[in-house]
Amino acid sequence: HKIATSSIEDYDRYLVNFSPKVITKYDQSMSFLLNCFTNPKPSRRHKLSLSDTEAQNFLSIVNKMIDLNNKDTPHKNIKMELFLLQLLLFINDSIDNKQYYNTETDEDPRLNEIMKFIQENYSNPISLDMLSSNFSYNKYYLCRLFKEKMGFGISDYIKSCRLSKAILLLQEGMSVSDVALKTGFGSDTYFISTFKKNFGTSPKQYLKKM
Structure with a gap:
């Protein structure tokens, strides 16, 4: 993905890569967690603006995933998958609460x-x-x-x-x-x-x- 930002801005980029199979392997009904990626129309950009509090909550989950990834701990994969589910729930809830995606866009x-x-x-x-x-x-x-x-x-x-x-x-x-x-x-x-x-x-x- 391409990031467009001012050259004077500092930012941190986090990449969380996973297979959709991770979400549905326990229960097919959990596929709704992928809605934030699969439902939007092509014209709707995959960008979600967060408040300071929301950003802190988001980073809290991501940092737990980073810490876990750097450790050798029992049941590591299961714990990581639970954090991933938590992250996707957060993203979907944030989209729903904000009614983030408009029904009309100004794109051609x-x-x-x-x-x-x-x-x-x-x-x-x-x-x-x-x-x-x-x-x-x-x-x-x-x-x-x-x-x-x-x-x-x-x-x-x-x-x-x-x-x-x-x-x-x-x-x-x-x-x-x-x-x-x-x-x-x-x-x-x-x-x-x-x-x-x-x-x-x-x-x-x-x-x-x-």
């Missing part, structure tokens, strides 16, 4: 269609020329509009969709070569270099840390 409807197209076709080659032709845009205008409305570039969004799926496939035991082909990267070299650039480690090293 075609942007929604473009994002949906990318989500459904990330495994195939996708170019700016293809998108501008398919959705009747001038490609330079499309680049500016997408970045202005969504806060990140088209290529960043394509890359994000591919990397998100790649992580799930790696967790399922698929080889790096197969993942590269299945997610549209085309070659092991490009997939690995992109993965390292975004996560700071290779796919195999990343899995060892999970």
